[in-house]
Amino acid sequence: MPNIVTSLPLDVEDLSDTLKIVFIGAHSPDRVQLRRICGVRRQKIHNALIWLKNHNYMYQMIPINEVNIAKLPEDDVPESIWTTLERIENANDGNAERAGFTVDPLTHATAQGESNVTNICPMSTSAVLDVNGTTISSEDIGVHLLHKVSNNLSNLPSDSLEKSAEDEDNVYMIPRSHMPINDCFNPELLLGLYPTLFPYGCGAPQDSSRPVSVSLEQHIRYLLAYDDQRFEKHHSFLFVLFNIMQRRQACWNATLMASRPYFQNAASDLQTLTSKEIEAALITINKKTFSSVDNPRINMLMRQIKTVGGNVMGSAYSRAALRNQIHGLIFNQGLPSIFMTINPADIHSRVALYFAGVNLDLDTIIPEIIPSTYERAQIIASHPVATARFFNVLISSILKCMVEKGVLGPIKAYFGTVENQGRGSLHLHILMWLDHDLTPSQLKESVQNEEFRKGLLNYLEDIVKQDLSNFDISGTNVHEQQMGAALNNHHSTDQISNDMFLTASNK
Incomplete structure (x- = not known):
């Protein structure tokens, strides 16, 4: 924590740099209404920081900034948030604001979905932002960064620097070191990332002080089974841990592959690859014109990547590995x-x-x-x-x-x-x-026999059923019968049964 902040809380005026409130509708809420959502209580924050310093060792060396505490409202919306609040009236923008990862299935519900921040959200004093990662290309990011970190700016006079700062958006540079952060056997990583999940600064996976060693997978299962469900409901905990587990699987698979004797020859060939060859291969892959014949070393690299990724959960190569298993089962069983x-x-x-x-x-x-x-x-x-x-x-x-x-x-x-x-x-x-011994050709020949064909139809009719309880399908227009007579005759008081009935009738 001392490497991230020198004191807590941060200045309230800096909130607008990282937090943006956008309301969709004809009228903006008044301050009293917004206070229920974005209200800040000075004493609560002060008490929380004191509690963390007393109970969480990671916060013991971080001083409490009483000056910033005094700037917080007693029980109100911070002024920096209130002054930067925006309202959207356009219906298309409003729908886009509501769009998120999960498509709402309740097309007939009166209230639908959960609001999500998307890339159209206007962010004051913010950097290039695209939550979905689809509309901003790497070229856009590269040009943006070149504009901001160009060494030529250091030679400009102060008035030119001020004008440039007004014309360009901010770029938030994520602190980096010469080595990536260690997520293996580093319990402080999760303790620092999620103080609300580990308020006492203990209980993280792979803690060496624990008398009994517990694997990461088993510990995550244990955390997700908590009765208060705070780990399950957290907005990012599942994704971060899943990514860590994916990378560990990839590293473990690469280690196993590199330890094999046959990999030594492949490693020698891979070391001769140049960046231009890899760049050319990426271009052909993006254009879907890649040929494994053009460069055998690139083809070898692709094979090694597929081998490593075949056992990584959720990867494209893991799906390819499943297809290979299906092909093997077809070869064995038909x-x-x-x-x-x-x-x-x-x-x-x-x-x-x-x-x-x-x-x-x-x-x-x-x-x-x-x-x-x-x-x-x-x-x-x-x-x-x-x-x-x-x-x-x-x-x-x-x-x-x-x-x-x-x-x-x-x-x-x-x-x-x-x-x-x-x-x-x-x-x-x-x-x-x-469990039968008929080959496709034998099955095709047997279907010509009327008795066999009748038995096959009886079997299919026996295992394939359609059950639409309370539906009247006697008319020629099945959909109208379902929507009309069936709905009129349906008097269930069970809310779930009614919803399932309506869902089926609308299909």
Whole structure:
């Protein structure tokens, strides 16, 4: 902490450099309304800093700046935030402001989504900013930095420097050293990053003072299982730890590969590669004209990267490794018989709500205490670990109790992969091999037999079902029957059943 700040709190006038409030609508809120969201209480901050100094060793050497404390309001919005508050009236800008990583599935809810900062948010005294990382190119960043850090500015007179500062945006240079920060066996990294998660300055993974060694993966599982769910609900903890685990996997795989005897020859060839050759290969890859024949050393480098990345969670090469496993299974068992996608409706599941900590008696459901559709979506979105645990339990039960027990017939093999859809929820794609000895050519020949064909149709009709309870499909216009008569005849008091019914009728 002493390497980051020399005293706490920071000057209140500097808040507008890092925090921007944008309201969307016809009218701006008054100060009293905004105080509920962005209010600052001087005494609370003072007490919190004193508590940290007394209970967290990382803050013991940082002095409390009483001058900055005195600048804080008693219980009000800081003046620097209030004066830089902006309002957006344009509907398109408003929709873009609301857009985020998770697409809101509740198209019929009265209130939808969670606001998210996007790249169109105007930031006063800020640097080049693009949260999504898609609209600002590396050339833009390079030109921007060249403008700001050019050594020629040091030779200009002071009035020219002032004019240049007015014309150009600020560039916040992240402090760096000659060595990257050590995230291996460095418990102070997470303690410093997340003081609200580790307020006492202890409990971080891989602490050498712990009498029993615990692996990083097991410790993260333990933290995510906390009863107060503060680690699960944190906006960045999951992403930072997942990235650390990815890099450790990549480094471990690279270490194993480099220790193999055959890698010595490859290393000698890779050392002869020049930056121009790599740059030319990147250009051809971006243009999708890359050829492995042009430069065998580049091709060797690509193979080594694929080998390292094949075991890294979430990487493109890990998906390629899964495809290779599917190809091997096809070579061993033949073509799969059934392809199926299982997409659990987590928002409409009482079990998912139970995993998320909602107090529900699964044996006796009282419709009046079930949250609304929007509330359920908020609960599911804010509890990613609980939702993933629900998905794992559900899919494991389906595979064990239905697929392996022969609901679809005798199964000799299956292969499934988990993906996430646009709104972040999980679903499963699965290939299944039925336990029969018919080759595709034999199956094609057997289909010509009417008795075999009839038996095959009966089998397909037996395993493929469509259940639309309370739907009247007697008319020719099925959609109108579903939306009209079915809705009129549906009198369920169960909120979840009603929402599922409406979702099905609109598809």
